[in-house]
Amino acid sequence: MAGNDSCHPVATDSVDASIRAGQHYVALVGPPNAGKTTLFNRLTGLRQKVANFPGVTVEHHVGRARTQQGREVFVIDLPGVYSLDARSEDERVTADVLTGAKAELGRPDSVVIVLDATNLHRHLLLAAPVLALGLPTLVVLNMADDLAARGGSVDTVALAAQLGAPVALVSAAKGDGIDKVMQFLEGSLARPHSTAKRVELPVLQDLPGCRTWAGQVGTKSGYRAPAPPVWTRRLDGIFLHPWLGPLIFVLVVAAVFETIFSGAQPLMDAVEKIIVASGNSLAPLLPEGLLRGALIDGVWNGVGSVVVFLPQILLLFLFIGVLEDSGYLARAALIADRTMSRVGLQGKAFIPLLSAYACAVPAIMATRTIENTRDRIATILIAPFMTCSARLPVYLLIVAAFIPETAPFLGPIGARTAALLGLYIIGFLAAIVTAQLLRSTILRRERSTFILELPPYRMPSLRSLGLRLWDRALIFLKRAGTVILGVLMVLWFLANFPRTNGQPPDPEHSYAGHIGHAVEPAIKPLGFNWKVGVGIVASFAAREAIIGTLGTLYGIENADKDSDKLQEALRADLTPAGAAALLVFFAFAMQCFSTTAIVRRETGGWFWPAVQFSYMTAFAYCSALATHAIVSARL
Ligand SMILES: Nc1nc2c(ncn2[C@@H]2O[C@H](COP(=O)(O)OP(=O)(O)OP(=O)(O)O)[C@@H](O)[C@H]2O)c(=O)[nH]1
Ligand SMILES: [Mg+2]
Numbered sequence: 210m211a212g213n214d215s216c217h218p219v220a221t222d223s224v225d226a227s228i229r230a231g232q233h234y235v236a237l238v239g240p241p242n243a244g245k246t247t248l249f250n251r252l253t254g255l256r257q258k259v260a261n262f263p264g265v266t267v268e269h270h271v272g273r274a275r276t277q278q279g280r281e282v283f284v285i286d287l288p289g290v291y292s293l294d295a296r297s298e299d300e301r302v303t304a305d306v307l308t309g310a311k312a313e314l315g316r317p318d319s320v321v322i323v324l325d326a327t328n329l330h331r332h333l334l335l336a337a338p339v340l341a342l343g344l345p346t347l348v349v350l351n352m353a354d355d356l357a358a359r360g361g362s363v364d365t366v367a368l369a370a371q372l373g374a375p376v377a378l379v380s381a382a383k384g385d386g387i388d389k390v391m392q393f394l395e396g397s398l399a400r401p402h403s404t405a406k407r408v409e410l411p412v413l414q415d416l417p418g419c420r421t422w423a424g425q426v427g428t429k430s431g432y433r434a435p436a437p438p439v440w441t442r443r444l445d446g447i448f449l450h451p452w453l454g455p456l457i458f459v460l461v462v463a464a465v466f467e468t469i470f471s472g473a474q475p476l477m478d479a480v481e482k483i484i485v486a487s488g489n490s491l492a493p494l495l496p497e498g499l500l501r502g503a504l505i506d507g508v509w510n511g512v513g514s515v516v517v518f519l520p521q522i523l524l525l526f527l528f529i530g531v532l533e534d535s536g537y538l539a540r541a542a543l544i545a546d547r548t549m550s551r552v553g554l555q556g557k558a559f560i561p562l563l564s565a566y567a568c569a570v571p572a573i574m575a576t577r578t579i580e581n582t583r584d585r586i587a588t589i590l591i592a593p594f595m596t597c598s599a600r601l602p603v604y605l606l607i608v609a610a611f612i613p614e615t616a617p618f619l620g621p622i623g624a625r626t627a628a629l630l631g632l633y634i635i636g637f638l639a640a641i642v643t644a645q646l647l648r649s650t651i652l653r654r655e656r657s658t659f660i661l662e663l664p665p666y667r668m669p670s671l672r673s674l675g676l677r678l679w680d681r682a683l684i685f686l687k688r689a690g691t692v693i694l695g696v697l698m699v700l701w702f703l704a705n706f707p708r709t710n711g712q713p714p715d716p717e718h719s720y721a722g723h724i725g726h727a728v729e730p731a732i733k734p735l736g737f738n739w740k741v742g743v744g745i746v747a748s749f750a751a752r753e754a755i756i757g758t759l760g761t762l763y764g765i766e767n768a769d770k771d772s773d774k775l776q777e778a779l780r781a782d783l784t785p786a787g788a789a790a791l792l793v794f795f796a797f798a799m800q801c802f803s804t805t806a807i808v809r810r811e812t813g814g815w816f817w818p819a820v821q822f823s824y825m826t827a828f829a830y831c832s833a834l835a836t837h838a839i840v841s842a843r844l
Contacts, residue, residue, distance in 0.1 A: 233398055234271075234283035234314075236306055238339055239323035240332050241265075241289025242664050244351040248323055248381040249286035252390065256676060258571075260533035261664050262542075263289060264560065264578040267299040269306060269314075276395040277388075284394075285317065288577075293338045298577035298585070307342060319345040319397040321390065326350035326378065327361060327435050327665075333423035336372060337410050346374045347393040354380040355665075361435030368430035382670075441536075441665045448540045455544055462633075465528045466626045469521050469605075476520035484513035499705075507701025508694060511757035514775060515689050518602035518753075519682060525598060526681045527674065529567060534669035538563065542661055552641045553648035555579065556661060558588040562640070565595035566633075569804045573811055587647045589811060590821050593804050594640040594797065596633045598685075599752040603795050604632050606756055610776035611788045636796050639828065688751065696747050696754045700761055703743075716740075716762060735794065735830075736787025736837045749800045786840035790833040797829035 237245045241263030250257055253272030258265055270286045287306060288299035295301040309316035322339050324332035329350070340346055350356075350363060356378075369376040375393065379386035410422075448454050488509045495501040532538045538560065546556030557579050565572035572592045579585040596604075608628045616624035703721035705713045716722050717739070724746060725739030732742050740762050744755035756775075763778040783791065799805070799822045808818040 232283050233318045234285055235319045235321060235394060236285050236287060236317035237321050237323055238287055238303060239289060240291055240335055243323045243325045244381045245323045246286050249284060251381055251384060251387050252284050256680060257286060261536040261667050262539040263662050267574050267577040269302055274394060276391055278395060280398055282394045282398060291335060297580040317344065321347045321349055323349045323351050326352050326356040326363060329432050330423050330427050333426055334419050337419055337422065340372060340374060341410050345397050348372055348374050348376045349390060350376060350378045351381050353378045353385060354383050356435050359435030362433045364431040371426045371430050438665045444666050458541060463622055463630060466629045469524050470625050473520040473524055477517050480519055481517045484516060503701050507761055508697050511697040511761040512689050512694050514756050514760035515602060515693055515753045518605060519685055521601060521605060522598055522685050523678050523682060525601065526678055530674045530677045531669050534667065534673060536664045536666040539661060539663050552644050554644050555584050561588055562592060562595055565592040565597060568597050569593040570807050573807050586812060586817060587644055589808055590647065591640040591643045593799055594636050596636045600795055602753050602756055604629055604792060607788050607792055610779045611785055632792060632796055639797055692751045693754050693757055696750050697757045697761055700747060700758055704762060735790045735833045736784055738782055740782060752800050785844060786837050789840045790837035793836045794829045794833040797825060797832055799825035
């Protein structure tokens, strides 16, 4: 979602360093949602996050474009801005780059202004202050396809004369007109110091003056505005309807969860077969003994027990991708604003919070679009309560182990779907309660108005959805192959040592057993035994690690296992009350190093991450304790 879509921010430092070394660089500037990142990806071949709502890019990204003559130009993608006087953190990034205030980058050598051609009058307002910077500038009118399809047109030669800068009509999404941008890059390399022609530009602070100027420039360049998007209006009649809108949202989410359980099952079985078969065929290749045990039982099967959830993760991301690319997300934010304002959050917090369903790391970065610092910190603090995709495998495993597939709930919604939905809801409720608490105590503040530009609805492209799923699959597998693998290797060692006479200990007397027993007094009241305790300790490195950990711990006892066996083992080890408490613990606990690190970076110190970690973990513990007591009493 906002920012880069991965669980880890992209490191741009090395490329920043090349720019520092005096390389020529071109900045992409424009209003939010104008298509800057789409153009950036076209020029550089990279895959930065693109989505159909404003505020997707929140930090600068650097890439390399190769011109037709084989020369290299650095291109820098920036957060969208309506003007150069920055109010929020993401806008500041853009203003700082353009004015050269970012010492490590220096000023750009030239600028490409990306404007939405279907919205020219308003978008031209940004052209005045950017042209006034006096850097060689190309004005890109993007969305040429949309403009033409809706019967609009513009005379680029006349507009160029009005602006004193070259103008190119481009469709970044379709790839039309990219050659003109490349020519500009080439030209700016050849004449690095040429400046835009002097034309009369309005004074920056004078907004009404700017509007008159933009209107005139548009008219003089024969701009014919496109017909209003009929479909957008019709669909908004439904999706923004006061009660139909929220109802549709809830139904869509329920349908997605139902699909995650039922639709993914065949795919999940297939992935599982591949993992077991490959493990079995790999095993004989290794000499019998410690190494084989460590690699096959400890690591292959442990990582495999996490990887089987790949189909569900991808289904979830397919859903999120369609929401984002269609433009529906911005509507959901608008609907949510009514509710959010009641709990003291502002509507702008909705998009970061929704991104947190994928991963809290990009969500916390996305809070940069929130202007007020207190609002921003409140949103950062509650974001990890939203159910991130790392919790999904844990939920799916435990819910499937304790609720039979056929258990009914309400009409077509089964009990498993209801339980999953319930877990998402309690995460959200915890966020709301916490927001209220912050509002009435340390982060007290007046409500501010919420302005969000609604993008037109667009048909999500299969290519873009496919690429997202691919990237997401890579991120998930990379996590399984690094963090989780690492945790499981350590765990395998802890569970198989110390040895006596070369024989592995029984698990209770292994190092892992000692750790489990050490935490047992604290977790016993929650209904967890020492094995679950080891799983919880491991899950503080990465939430899904509990699955692999339990897989490894049980696997040591019963050599053959698949996820059904894991479910069986869980049922033998946990009472239903313990299972409910475990789910609640995972819903609320702050178990993610990457999130803590990003909170430190975005809040500039250890205070807020420390508050967040202690609060969430205490909240999780007390809630799990209460859940265990209540469920035990009722059963
Ligand atoms: N029809 C059409 N859609 C486009 C074109 N270029 C971009 N888009 C769509 O416009 C939306 C916004 O694109 P982005 O590249 O994320 O826009 P951005 O300017 O980087 O936005 P922020 O990072 O939020 O400032 C996405 O849904 C794109 O698919 C185009 O040429 N034609
Ligand atoms: Mg962008």
